[in-house]
Amino acid sequence: MRFLTAGESHGPELTVIIEGVPSQLPLTEEDINLHLHRRQKGYGRGRRMQIETDRVRITAGVRHGKTTGAPIALHVENKDWKHWEKIMGAQPLTEEEESEVKRKITRPRPGHADLTGAIKYRHRDMRNVLERSSARETTVRVAAGAVAQKILKEFGIDICGHVLEIGVIRSEGTAFSSIAELKARTEASEVRCFDPEVSEKMKLAIDEAKENGDSIGGIVEVVATGVPVGLGSHVHYDRKLDARIAQGVMSINAFKGVEIGIGFEAARLLGSQVHDEIIYSEEAGFSRKTNRLGGFEGGMTNGMPVVVRGAMKPIPTLYKPLQSVDIETKEVFSASIERSDSCAVPAAAVVCEAAVAWELASAFLEKFGSDTMEDIRQHVENYHEKVRRF
Ligand code: EPS
Numbered sequence: 334m335r336f337l338t339a340g341e342s343h344g345p346e347l348t349v350i351i352e353g354v355p356s357q358l359p360l361t362e363e364d365i366n367l368h369l370h371r372r373q374k375g376y377g378r379g380r381r382m383q384i385e386t387d388r389v390r391i392t393a394g395v396r397h398g399k400t401t402g403a404p405i406a407l408h409v410e411n412k413d414w415k416h417w418e419k420i421m422g423a424q425p426l427t428e429e430e431e432s433e434v435k436r437k438i439t440r441p442r443p444g445h446a447d448l449t450g451a452i453k454y455r456h457r458d459m460r461n462v463l464e465r466s467s468a469r470e471t472t473v474r475v476a477a478g479a480v481a482q483k484i485l486k487e488f489g490i491d492i493c494g495h496v497l498e499i500g501v502i503r504s505e506g507t508a509f510s511s512i513a514e515l516k517a518r519t520e521a522s523e524v525r526c527f528d529p530e531v532s533e534k535m536k537l538a539i540d541e542a543k544e545n546g547d548s549i550g551g552i553v554e555v556v557a558t559g560v561p562v563g564l565g566s567h568v569h570y571d572r573k574l575d576a577r578i579a580q581g582v583m584s585i586n587a588f589k590g591v592e593i594g595i596g597f598e599a600a601r602l603l604g605s606q607v608h609d610e611i612i613y614s615e616e617a618g619f620s621r622k623t624n625r626l627g628g629f630e631g632g633m634t635n636g637m638p639v640v641v642r643g644a645m646k647p648i649p650t651l652y653k654p655l656q657s658v659d660i661e662t663k664e665v666f667s668a669s670i671e672r673s674d675s676c677a678v679p680a681a682a683v684v685c686e687a688a689v690a691w692e693l694a695s696a697f698l699e700k701f702g703s704d705t706m707e708d709i710r711q712h713v714e715n716y717h718e719k720v721r722r723f
Pocket of ligand 1: 674
């Protein structure tokens with residue numbers, strides 16, 4: 334599967350075209366809206382989220398509730414567009430109109446793509462950069478992830494993104510017995526954290542950052558269960574699925590680090606403390622005693638739950654001013670803004686879930702075929718049987 338997104342934060346809409354989805358997959362707009370809604374929630378979001386009510390429109394690739402095998406086109410309207418039509422329109426402007434364009438940006442915000450993107454693409458109005466670098470784009474990545482999740486669900490693969498840390502507040506360990514429980518507990522939390530006590534502390538940390546005109550980051554984790562042995566491959570660097578997942582997660586706006594399983598902690602431990610011992614039983618076949626490697630060995634899934642973590646830096650759009658330099662006047666100024674999210678970590682957990690779901694579903698279809706659900710199902714059943722009897 335592959336997808337391409339297009340759209341600006343304050344343009345008319347965001348679009349994603351997905352290619353390679355098998356035919357006969359049940360898919361409705363509601364399946365996608367569910368995840369768009371989850372992404373919009375979360376303690377610490379700013380006023381923009383009160384303007385938008387993200388709803389998808391399917392315009393291609395689905396007929397009477399089922400995919401046809403053709404490219405799927407999904408669109409999400411920006412409600413804010415009505416305030417931006419003159420500023421963001423595609424029509425050429427007259428010279429007079431050009432001088433009147435409002436909200437021209439010549440003052441780069443530290444930590445954003447503004448300055449580097451403007452130098453690279455030679456824009457004097459940095460709006461041409463920030464409109465596309467905005468995390469608004471993650472809306473349609475979540476839409477693509479929702480389609481991936483529909484495929485995974487058909488084959489018993491369940492996935493959940495949740496928040497482990499916000500600032501220095503952290504939840505200890507992942508104390509849940511099933512992914513259904515993890516989902517229920519995180520959905521009930523305003524910060525998408527499964528521990529209610531820690532959730533309250535996280536909210537206080539967000540409040541404190543907000544009161545100080547600051548922003549706050551955190552760490553999210555995605556867990557996927559029911560993943561078969563052997564997705565990805567050890568034979569070539571670009572087929573290693575953990576590496577592909579790392580790219581998917583690292584490309585989420587504001588993400589600065591990715592871990593698989595215990596990740597960086599593995600570097601501080603000895604080999605005997607890291608590697609998961611192999612066990613065997615007749616009914617379950619081969620398994621591992623522990624899952625410190627997060628479901629991956631040799632770039633392939635090993636049948637254990639997939640565990641991926643991502644670190645999100647605090648959003649760089651701050652009320653608290655940071656020093657910068659105007660690109661026209663070259664004068665030093667203090668960058669500050671009109672509206673922002675003080676924390677988007679809970680939303681980022683949903684985006685991270687979508688990114689991991691996408692990579693898992695893509696690798697799944699590479700292994701089992703991608704034309705029609707029925708053929709894939711037969712192939713999967715056959716494979717499961719062979720794995721059991723290995
Ligand atoms: C964002 C800035 C804010 C966020 C936005 C991402 O938007 P605005 O500039 O319109 O206030 O709300 O996030 C979303 C719109 C979203 O859907 O997540 C940025 O600069 O990245």
